Amino acid sequence: MKTKFQPQVRKLRSTFSVSVLFGLLMFCSMPSVNAQLERIYEAELAVTEGVKIRSNVPSRFNYEMTGSMSWDNTNTEHILNGKNGDKRLIVNKVFNIDTWEKSLIKQVVKVAVDADSPEIARALLDELKIELNLNADGSVSVDCNMNFYKFEMKNGLFSSDNCQVILDNGKIFKVNRFAIEAGLTIPKFANLSVKGYRHCTIYLGDLDGTLNLNLEYTEVYGKSLKQLKANLSKCFNVFFEEIERAEISAANSFVKIGNAGFVEIGKEVVGTGKIQGTSFSLMPAHDFQNVFNINSVEQVTIVKSSNDEFNFGTVKNCKVNQATFSKLGINSLSETLIISAKNTDINVFQVSREFKEINITNTLSDITLNVEADANYHLSIPVKNYMEYQLNRNFIGVESANDTEKSFKVGTGKGDGLIYLNCDKCKFKIH
């Protein structure tokens, strides 16, 4: 038995000695991390109903770098890595805005510091300040970045990372690592205004006040809102579960809403921005290059749109004031569809037999309307237009015809529904 296990013991001893040697080497080569301290900063402010809260998002700080470094900048984190890949600056870019029933705004910022000594780490943490102040106009400004001014890092061929944090008051602290994470809790009744850019992510709780968003390259995951006013540019994931009233203008964005009451799209102008410090203003339309998916909406108005794609589930009333090169798809329409557009294809998969009015003025487009079986309605088509159409239902025939218009009566029963198609150079199908 002894001889049987002898080689294994020897092998273990050998492995053990190599491990110890390796461990010692690793220990000697490890950068000295002497003090790691963490502190949570909290500030609370009592507010009254109707308060306006303005906030930025956790953004990248000012920085100055000399030497080797790399960034890991994602939608959720912004990390600065030093010469050997050590994480030196970590900014959590996920901004959680929770809501509660209390009349209090609460900001929480979590900061972690690694420094050469506990004294340095403590001194820095003591200097960091979080402030929530009521402005003269009754609004509250929230700064997610505290009084942090700049992060500097230097390294060289023969020198390791030398990092320091500079605060607004000019005080400098030598650190090995600095990490920051921010969160906000606001009263449900508050009006919130968020300005965000540089690839951030915002999570929002239910809000009874107005949410005002001015965002670029930002993702938003919201729940239930009473009122939304959003100006979005290049926001590829904007989700809301429920909105009572929304006013959205967007450029090259993707917006998805579960259930909505009243939605107005393209009322304001978007498409301005800055590239390398130079302002540019391209405003091809109020609203362009977007995809809007809304599961159900009572009243949707498209004010001014170009090259947008609208995919609506259940719609009671839909009005398009101006659209060019856009595409409108409605799964189920119950009452009215009033459209003034150009080069805009329209497809309604199901028009309720109870519908009231469909009035389309358009050019150069394909239109498909699938009216529910057994529906009774009138169809009018101006004769001056060039149209290629298929009428697949049981049309009783020409009700009346004159120099300007042809009218059809569809169905044998009574029905007040009216379809008026004023579309030049169009193809349409009514099933």
Place this chain on the structure above:
Amino acid sequence: MNEFEKYIRDNKNQLEPDKMDPKVWMSIENKMLKSNNRRKLFYWRTIAATALLLLGSYFAYNTVWENENDIEANLIAQFDLQEHKFTQKVNSLNENLSNASVPENNLEDFEMLLQQLKFLDKQFEEYMVFVDQNGYQEFIKNQIVNHYKTKINLLEKIQKEVEKINYYENKVPTTSKKVEINI
């Protein structure tokens, strides 16, 4: 011959200056030569500077142009997006649309779409700046894929709309003259 002339003739030798010192002549000649050389040098320098400027501008223009193309190619290579053949598709669509024309009264609508193409180009510049500052991040790869898809969709849409207009122009010709959309 009057008296004055007679006097000049008689005292001719006295009135003529002494023979000029050769050093003075040499100095004057040198000065004149220097002056001529300076002028020639100035002309040559001006010509050389102009030539250098022209050559420099030519190479700078080519380098910047090549760099921009290189940056785009590098970006696609770094994100491993070659298989999508985005640039080839964009170039092919641009090529197809290079001579596309529509009736003049439709041009304004198309200009709106062309502005959207410019908007997308600016967006791509923003990605290049981001990658330059932050390195190659996976989520930017997704946004670049999305960017190219949007651009290709937009170009295809322009193509489709031009075809649609021309289809109806064959059916119901308008009097409006045809103009190129200039992509």
